[in-house]
Amino acid sequence: MQYATISERGKSDSEPFSLSRYDRQIILHQIGVEGQRKLKDSKVLVVGAGGLGSVVCYYLACSGIGYIGVVDPDIVQLSNLQRQILHNEEHIEMPKVISAMINLKKINSEVEILPYPDEINKKNVFDYLKFYDLVVACPDKFETRKILNKACFRLNKPLIVGAVSEFEGQVFDVIPPYGPCYGCLFEEAVDDTTTRGILASVAGVIGSIQATEVIKLLIGFGKPLHGRMIIYNALDGVFREVKLSKDPSCRICE
Numbered sequence: 001m002q003y004a005t006i007s008e009r010g011k012s013d014s015e016p017f018s019l020s021r022y023d024r025q026i027i028l029h030q031i032g033v034e035g036q037r038k039l040k041d042s043k044v045l046v047v048g049a050g051g052l053g054s055v056v057c058y059y060l061a062c063s064g065i066g067y068i069g070v071v072d073p074d075i076v077q078l079s080n081l082q083r084q085i086l087h088n089e090e091h092i093e094m095p096k097v098i099s100a101m102i103n104l105k106k107i108n109s110e111v112e113i114l115p116y117p118d119e120i121n122k123k124n125v126f127d128y129l130k131f132y133d134l135v136v137a138c139p140d141k142f143e144t145r146k147i148l149n150k151a152c153f154r155l156n157k158p159l160i161v162g163a164v165s166e167f168e169g170q171v172f173d174v175i176p177p178y179g180p181c182y183g184c185l186f187e188e189a190v191d192d193t194t195t196r197g198i199l200a201s202v203a204g205v206i207g208s209i210q211a212t213e214v215i216k217l218l219i220g221f222g223k224p225l226h227g228r229m230i231i232y233n234a235l236d237g238v239f240r241e242v243k244l245s246k247d248p249s250c251r252i253c254e
């Protein structure tokens, strides 16, 4: 293991991680050494290693999340590099999850990256989710978000949902067993077959908020984006908060 030497050198005697690596977040009283230990013990599944997933994975790896699973069936293409900052020219034609693993390990060899070159579907979703504490939805398909939403309620795991299109993005938390859930808000299928433009930095904003929500929920500080959605509009340069309410007829959430 070529990374063993680096990680051994960085570790403190009493902690399974390097204190100096994380000192800027450990001094935040909401995190501290205790919070850092929680992150080290946490398992997060990121579904989609594209525009949003790239940013989420980077921040989770930097922050010291112990186990990061990445699911994506695609290979890296030149047209991805405009916004999918986890990949690079050397990784073109490589499975995105392998590209992700290589680059994330370069940033933080103390975290475990588990790559799954696969697509989430109704059958395999439970196998993927069961190992993880929390799921981050960054797929490009509406259907995948619906499948993740349902499965997260069955297994009682939080889901951080993000979506971006053109100059706008939205993000909110789904926290079982209580609604509102993704199914309450998007009962009708969203048309995701048309290829739309995306300003890369907008994915950066939304992915960063998703990663922030993960850390807040894992450690348990701050106010989660539960029952409210943040919408960022880059053209107008504004953030809006929209209150979300449970659909009384939704059968997924309480």
Ligand SMILES: [Zn+2]
Binding pocket: 179, 180, 181, 182, 183, 184, 246, 247, 250, 251, 252, 253
């Ligand atoms: Zn619901």
